[in-house]
Amino acid sequence: MLAKKSGLTSADFEEIVVGSDYRYAFTGLSVAIAKDVTKTLTIKVSVPATPESGEGVDAAMFFAVNAVRGTDGLGLTQYAPSTAVGTSVAPSRTINVVAKTAGSVEISAATTDVAKAVLLNLTETTSDVELGKLNFKATGNDVKITRLEFILVGTGTAGASDASMVAAMPTLKIYDGSTVIASASTVADAGDAGTITTAFTDLT
Numbered sequence: 467m468l469a470k471k472s473g474l475t476s477a478d479f480e481e482i483v484v485g486s487d488y489r490y491a492f493t494g495l496s497v498a499i500a501k502d503v504t505k506t507l508t509i510k511v512s513v514p515a516t517p518e519s520g521e522g523v524d525a526a527m528f529f530a531v532n533a534v535r536g537t538d539g540l541g542l543t544q545y546a547p548s549t550a551v552g553t554s555v556a557p558s559r560t561i562n563v564v565a566k567t568a569g570s571v572e573i574s575a576a577t578t579d580v581a582k583a584v585l586l587n588l589t590e591t592t593s594d595v596e597l598g599k600l601n602f603k604a605t606g607n608d609v610k611i612t613r614l615e616f617i618l619v620g621t622g623t624a625g626a627s628d629a630s631m632v633a634a635m636p637t638l639k640i641y642d643g644s645t646v647i648a649s650a651s652t653v654a655d656a657g658d659a660g661t662i663t664t665a666f667t668d669l670t
Contacts, residue, residue, distance in 0.1 A: 528552030569607030628654035
């Protein structure tokens with residue numbers, strides 16, 4: 467490898483034509499080519515898996531007149547090519563970048579999730595009772611979950627009261643494996659007796 471540049475931004479390019487034509491120069495190279503010898507240099511580019519642009523683009527690469535500069539055996543500065551290799555209309559290479567795909571989340575019950583009947587009472591503490599296990603799968607793109615809401619619905623005489631549900635389950639927790647990643651207090655809702663919505667916000 468003769469040269470590498472990563473993390474390029476717009477500041478690294480010279481804008482030739484606003485919005486369509488940009489020039490990048492590799493400087494500080496030292497490639498010796500003997501007389502009558504052909505040397506092949508390969509240019510490679512890495513494209514992010516998730517492009518920043520929301521739309522697909524075709525990036526055309528070509529070499530303009532005098533894009534290559536060097537010094538000959540007499541110490542004279544040489545320029546090449548005398549004729550451009552490709553143009554923005556008919557480039558030497560075209561790089562196709564697909565459009566960004568919106569991400570979505572698929573949620574399903576985990577295969578290890580087991581329906582359970584758990585007896586709770588208000589005189590003894592029962593800690594870390596498992597309510598359920600869910601699978602979250604990101605499709606189309608990476609997804610970061612920042613908020614989750616759970617709805618608890620009470621049944622029976624005591625379940626008809628928000629206060630009874632809050633007393634029985636004052637705190638809900640979310641685990642990632644054995645690690646607690648969020649905790650929230652249950653709060654009585656207004657106007658929907660027996661139903662409590664608990665939100666986990668600012669998830670990281």
